[in-house]
Amino acid sequence: MTTVYERRRTAPPRAAGRPRSPAGPLLAALWAGAAAVVALWWADTASVVGPAGWLTGAGRIAGLLCGYACAVLVGLMARVPLLERRIGSDRVARWHAGAGRYTICLLVAHVVLVLAGYAAQDHRSPAAETLTVVLDYPEMLKATAGTVVLLAVGVTSVRAVRRRTGYEFWYYVHLLTYAAVFLAFGHQLALGNDLNGRPVATAAWYALYLGVAALVLWFRVLVPVRLNLRHRLRVESVHPEAPGVYSVVVRGRHLDRLDARAGQFFRWRFLGARLGWTSTPYSLSAPPRGDRLRITVKALGGHSAAVALLRPGTRVWAEGPYGSLTAGRRTSSKALLVAAGVGITPLRALFETLPGEVTLLYRAHGAQDLALGGELEAIARRRGARVLYALNDEHGRRPALTAASLRTAVPDLPGHDVYVCGPHGFARDVYEALRAAGVPDRRIHHESFEL
Numbered sequence: 227m228t229t230v231y232e233r234r235r236t237a238p239p240r241a242a243g244r245p246r247s248p249a250g251p252l253l254a255a256l257w258a259g260a261a262a263v264v265a266l267w268w269a270d271t272a273s274v275v276g277p278a279g280w281l282t283g284a285g286r287i288a289g290l291l292c293g294y295a296c297a298v299l300v301g302l303m304a305r306v307p308l309l310e311r312r313i314g315s316d317r318v319a320r321w322h323a324g325a326g327r328y329t330i331c332l333l334v335a336h337v338v339l340v341l342a343g344y345a346a347q348d349h350r351s352p353a354a355e356t357l358t359v360v361l362d363y364p365e366m367l368k369a370t371a372g373t374v375v376l377l378a379v380g381v382t383s384v385r386a387v388r389r390r391t392g393y394e395f396w397y398y399v400h401l402l403t404y405a406a407v408f409l410a411f412g413h414q415l416a417l418g419n420d421l422n423g424r425p426v427a428t429a430a431w432y433a434l435y436l437g438v439a440a441l442v443l444w445f446r447v448l449v450p451v452r453l454n455l456r457h458r459l460r461v462e463s464v465h466p467e468a469p470g471v472y473s474v475v476v477r478g479r480h481l482d483r484l485d486a487r488a489g490q491f492f493r494w495r496f497l498g499a500r501l502g503w504t505s506t507p508y509s510l511s512a513p514p515r516g517d518r519l520r521i522t523v524k525a526l527g528g529h530s531a532a533v534a535l536l537r538p539g540t541r542v543w544a545e546g547p548y549g550s551l552t553a554g555r556r557t558s559s560k561a562l563l564v565a566a567g568v569g570i571t572p573l574r575a576l577f578e579t580l581p582g583e584v585t586l587l588y589r590a591h592g593a594q595d596l597a598l599g600g601e602l603e604a605i606a607r608r609r610g611a612r613v614l615y616a617l618n619d620e621h622g623r624r625p626a627l628t629a630a631s632l633r634t635a636v637p638d639l640p641g642h643d644v645y646v647c648g649p650h651g652f653a654r655d656v657y658e659a660l661r662a663a664g665v666p667d668r669r670i671h672h673e674s675f676e677l
Contacts, residue, residue, distance in 0.1 A: 288333075481519060524597075587635065
């Protein structure tokens, strides 16, 4: 581990107070909604008799909870700024992924249990009962199509499948979730005994779905349209930083009104360059300056590799800013930034702007892979900070980032806020080492988008 250090410091300012996260109240509200759904079934069910009744009753509960969960899933990914910036995009995405798994399980349980209950009640085979329900019951053909789409979304989200498919394919399959929810909505009202004939419950169900639809329309459609009409973003330049790593400078109008902060990211589309069909998140690799933004991208897939081929003047469609890996998380006047690979991009911006005493630890394969290394050392000299490098030795062995090595590099580590950005496995290992070194959980800040 090589250290670059210059003894030139000023007294660090006191840490600003952190705004309280709305995560707790939001989760409480979501669970309260689920409890209200179960209470709706309870109030509408006088008794449950026999195997058919138990199967059908369990299927009804699963169906109600699945319908509620579908609305929650869509709402979580509506990119509401309160969630994206105060709770954190990665945390919301993990909630969405976890809730998605439960939703698929509830969907399968609803289908299997209800069909089994109907078959037992009518003394028919499950296959014959399924054909009758799908072909003869109102809204069931659309609901069946929606079910197939939701199952396809669930399958493509399985980690083993996700690794073998491109981001673009995964992205477009997930967009079909909107169609699936729309197709299944009529079935919920037409055949949902707990909603049918209950004006208050029906009105609440409409309010839930229309409210979520309004959030999606506003934050995923209208707000981005307004942003891009106002700021008129275009590529100004593209230049290499390291093997396979390129920085893109984007120019626009009135960019100070974006209120973008170091550590945040945007979702980018580069129009007219065959990159406009997919919205891809890239972090700002420098603090916003005047009429310019900069991102730094590593070629890890088809979209990111094509970024190197962008030409000046290419129109850019951006959505954001998103993310909460900012100075707003700070609880101490001292900070350690730990980056690996292209995870250096948001931390490079923070390294320049984060107040107080700051140390940066950068993990890379070799010196040739240190993207933005020259800028980091210049920032360190200017602000009297430290840059530490963790590079492979001449035999390709990685240096271990253990609790002991971290405490050696930063002796008063437990008193630091620690910002971590890098691949999922790296971030997990660093987190465990930090906890073993005595850093409180509340002082470890990271964003990971591995779903």
